[in-house]
Amino acid sequence: MLACSGRGGDTDALDAFSGDAPAIVVDATGSEAVAARHADWLARGAHVVTASKLGQGASLDRWHAIQAACVRGNTRYGDSATVGAGLPLLRTLRALRDGGDAVLAVAGVLSGSMAWVFGEYDGARAFSGFVRRALDAGYAEPDPRDDLSGEDVRRKLLILARTAGFLLEPNQVEVESIVPRALARLPPHDVDAALSQLDAPMRDRFRSAYRAGERLRHVARMDARNGRVVARVGLESLAADDPLATACGTDNRIAIHCERYDSQPLVIQGPGAGAGVTAAALLDDVLGIAQGRS
Ligand SMILES: NC(=O)C1=CN([C@@H]2O[C@H](COP(=O)(O)OP(=O)(O)OC[C@H]3O[C@@H](n4cnc5c(N)ncnc54)[C@H](OP(=O)(O)O)[C@@H]3O)[C@@H](O)[C@H]2O)C=CC1
Numbered sequence: 097m098l099a100c101s102g103r104g105g106d107t108d109a110l111d112a113f114s115g116d117a118p119a120i121v122v123d124a125t126g127s128e129a130v131a132a133r134h135a136d137w138l139a140r141g142a143h144v145v146t147a148s149k150l151g152q153g154a155s156l157d158r159w160h161a162i163q164a165a166c167v168r169g170n171t172r173y174g175d176s177a178t179v180g181a182g183l184p185l186l187r188t189l190r191a192l193r194d195g196g197d198a199v200l201a202v203a204g205v206l207s208g209s210m211a212w213v214f215g216e217y218d219g220a221r222a223f224s225g226f227v228r229r230a231l232d233a234g235y236a237e238p239d240p241r242d243d244l245s246g247e248d249v250r251r252k253l254l255i256l257a258r259t260a261g262f263l264l265e266p267n268q269v270e271v272e273s274i275v276p277r278a279l280a281r282l283p284p285h286d287v288d289a290a291l292s293q294l295d296a297p298m299r300d301r302f303r304s305a306y307r308a309g310e311r312l313r314h315v316a317r318m319d320a321r322n323g324r325v326v327a328r329v330g331l332e333s334l335a336a337d338d339p340l341a342t343a344c345g346t347d348n349r350i351a352i353h354c355e356r357y358d359s360q361p362l363v364i365q366g367p368g369a370g371a372g373v374t375a376a377a378l379l380d381d382v383l384g385i386a387q388g389r390s
């Protein structure tokens with residue numbers, strides 16, 4: 097049985113799930129109510145394949161519950177789509193650790209929508225117009241404030257860090273939001289009409305970066321090299337030739353520093369948002385589970 101979540105799907109069928117036949121639940125929503133059920137489904141014998149970061153990227157308690165439920169239910173959790181929209185990031189971290197390596201730091205652009213917006217934004221046209229285009233293209237979260245506030249990348253960095261062995265709580269990631277307070281307070285249906293609140297502050301930041309010969313990029317960093325873990329997400333003004341400033345489109349670009357690759361990190365780059373790559377990642381995880389791939 098394959099149960100797909102979505103309003104037209106059949107999530108409630110999982111309440112009646114008997115465990116007699118193998119099931120794979122695919123969560124392609126951004127719904128907290130659906131993510132809250134992942135551990136229960138796993139414990140009851142249904143595999144879960146998810147694009148939602150609200151499972152493993154939420155509280156540490158939920159992370160532990162999902163890991164424990166996989167053991168209890170002898171089930172698997174397909175999470176390839178959650179970070180990098182299917183780029184081989186999580187599987188690389190797991191392979192490095194399985195081979196005895198230790199991850200020391202990760203740094204990079206983890207938001208496809210913010211990569212696209214800041215790659216295209218020219219300081220002349222309205223910033224809000226680029227956010228709307230990222231929404232229309234399917235790169236942004238259903239509520240674009242999740243991207244602009246850094247919350248979506250906080251979740252991705254938590255998933256990366258936890259997969260790398262650093263069991264961080266959400267409040268251990270320092271996040272800089274670029275959402276003005278008045279915009280942050282609005283109900284979701286009022287957000288689109290108020291996106292222009294971003295325009296003046298972003299134009300000012302763009303201009304001061306540009307005058308310094310720099311580029312604005314949305315960056316995530318986690319570093320455990322100095323005895324404690326420091327994790328941060330936010331807008332950075334980078335030299336124009338900085339490797340994190342030169343990727344284009346929706347590209348995510350992540351440098352992994354580990355014992356094997358420290359001064360010259362392992363770099364993974366590629367499209368990090370969009371329906372095509374995300375659907376391919378979900379399908380790959382479903383097939384991997386169905387075929388018993390490790
Ligand atoms: N867009 C991308 O590039 C990527 C997205 N993701 C993740 O994928 C998920 C979906 O993102 P995206 O496709 O962009 O968002 P969309 O808003 O386009 O799609 C979300 C879908 O989920 C449905 N849905 C929402 N809540 C529920 C619920 N409680 N029960 C059943 N169905 C529900 C929505 O239905 P309705 O329309 O009726 O509200 C809609 O069909 C998010 O978790 C996102 O973080 C991950 C990687 C990349």
Ligand SMILES: N[C@@H](CC=O)C(=O)O
Binds near residue numbers: 209235248369
């Ligand atoms: N909104 C996200 C989509 C993928 O997770 C992003 O911009 O990267």
